[in-house]
Amino acid sequence: xxxxxxxxxxxxxxxxxxxxxxxxxxxxxxxxxxxxxxxxxxxxxxxxxxxxxxxxxxxxxxxxxxxxxxxxxxxxxxxxxxxxxxxxxxxxxxxxxxxxxxxxxxxxxxxxxxxxxxxxxxxxxxxxxxxxxxxxxxxxxxx
Amino acid sequence: xxxxxxxxxxxxxxxxxxxxxxxxxxxxxxxxxxxxxxxxxxxxxxxxxxxxxxxxxxxxxxxxxxxxxxxxxxxxxxxxxxxxxxxxxxxxxxxxxxxxxxxxxxx
Numbered sequence: 001x002x003x004x005x006x007x008x009x010x011x012x013x014x015x016x017x018x019x020x021x022x023x024x025x026x027x028x029x030x031x032x033x034x035x036x037x038x039x040x041x042x043x044x045x046x047x048x049x050x051x052x053x054x055x056x057x058x059x060x061x062x063x064x065x066x067x068x069x070x071x072x073x074x075x076x077x078x079x080x081x082x083x084x085x086x087x088x089x090x091x092x093x094x095x096x097x098x099x100x101x102x103x104x105x106x107x108x109x110x111x112x113x114x115x116x117x118x119x120x121x122x123x124x125x126x127x128x129x130x131x132x133x134x135x136x137x138x139x140x141x142x143x
Numbered sequence: 144x145x146x147x148x149x150x151x152x153x154x155x156x157x158x159x160x161x162x163x164x165x166x167x168x169x170x171x172x173x174x175x176x177x178x179x180x181x182x183x184x185x186x187x188x189x190x191x192x193x194x195x196x197x198x199x200x201x202x203x204x205x206x207x208x209x210x211x212x213x214x215x216x217x218x219x220x221x222x223x224x225x226x227x228x229x230x231x232x233x234x235x236x237x238x239x240x241x242x243x244x245x246x247x248x249x250x
Contacts, residue, residue, distance in 0.1 A: 038206050039207075039210070045199055050238060053242035056241055056243075073174075099163045103160055108193075
């Protein structure tokens with residue numbers, strides 16, 4: 001037992017996470033981007049809730065006036081605001097599709113295809129965002 | 144070897160999965176309602192808004208909590224993370240309810 005536990009100790013000391021990004025495999029990148037996109041989306045959601053309640057304040061608050069979406073910092077129709085919207089969109093698409101991928105792994109499905117499903121998730125989120133941009137830009141008066 | 148179980152963490156894990164799947168559908172509905180279905184009445188909008196607000200806050204703050212617990216090694220840090228998440232949740236509920244309030248009376 002003593003010998004076993006010492007070899008266990010040595011093995012666990014050697015199996016610490018390798019934090020060099022050059023050594024990351026696909027699943028590590030998936031985990032990292034899921035986490036980063038999650039944090040960015042939490043920031044977005046709270047600013048979105050703030051913007052919506054600010055809009056309500058303009059409608060029913062003491063300084064009620066017609067709400068002008070273009071005056072709201074989170075709905076600006078300029079290139080920068082639109083760019084931010086599309087960044088949020090692609091992060092949301094990736095977080096959602098990759099999240100579903102993880103959920104089906106938890107159910108025991110598709111674990112053997114995890115790499116292919118990851119590329120499918122990335123491709124799916126890029127295609128979905130591209131379709132929305134192609135559809136939305138003409139409506140917003142863009143190119 | 145004894146297997147430690149933590150029923151609270153297990154329920155929160157399940158909550159994260161359940162809200163994740165729910166959010167995929169409700170967010171699609173939310174984007175459709177706010178961009179393409181402007182004629183749909185306020186009852187459905189407020190219902191979707193309430194479900195979305197609850198699901199988003201649970202998922203977002205449970206996710207923040209999980210991330211914080213990856214780095215919080217002391218009891219004090221863990222309690223601090225829980226407190227921050229709780230305050231954010233209360234703020235989210237107050238501002239979120241205020242934001243969707245006009246839907247309830249067709250404003």
